[in-house]
Amino acid sequence: PEAAALGPRTYELTEFLVDVLGVTDVGAYFPHKVTYHPSCHGLRMLGLGERPRRLLEAVKGLELVELPGAEECCGFGGTFAVKNPDVSAAMGADKVANAVSTGAGVLCGADNSCLLHVGGMLSRQGAPLRAVHLAEILASTEGEPWR
Structure with a gap:
């Protein structure tokens, strides 16, 4: 019963920010070219829709570029x-x-499994692209060096 009561009060980050707090601009600053990978789980199970993109679009300095085949699975689920x-x-x-073809320096996602899989492949290939969780971008501020 305690677990069942907790479920309705549990949210994915972008769902919490956009739907519960009513926020799309968190005051972030991230002066980089970014492409976004929506995970299968986020798209199909959680129904995140445009929430992550809305948050990214409000980040100052961020140039968001479309990822070809964005809604195709990265191959790491479950x-x-x-x-x-x-x-x-x-x-x-x-x-x-597809991510490298965008010319972005950052591949952003909200699913750690996808980021682990794709980020590992990017690293092994020496690709000029880094996999980063959406929360890291939203936490970036002007004057704070990004690692």
Whole structure:
């Protein structure tokens, strides 16, 4: 019963900011070219819709560029990557190629699993692109160096 009572009071970050607090501009400053990967879980299970994009669009200095094949899976969901490693790697490679094609320096997402998978592939390839959680961008402020 306690867990059942907790569920309705639990939110994903962008859902909490936009729907509960009514905020899209958190005062962030991030002067970088960014592309956004919406995770399968966020799109299909959580129904996040445009919330993450609305938050990113309000970040000062941020140039948001469209990710080709954005709604295609990166190949890491659940146990899929363990049960289908070759397919998972191929899907991740497609996501990485699409992200690199944008010319962005940052691939942003709100799902740590996707960021782990795609970020690892970017790192191993030496790609000029870094995978970053949306929360890190929203926490960035002017005058604060970004690592």
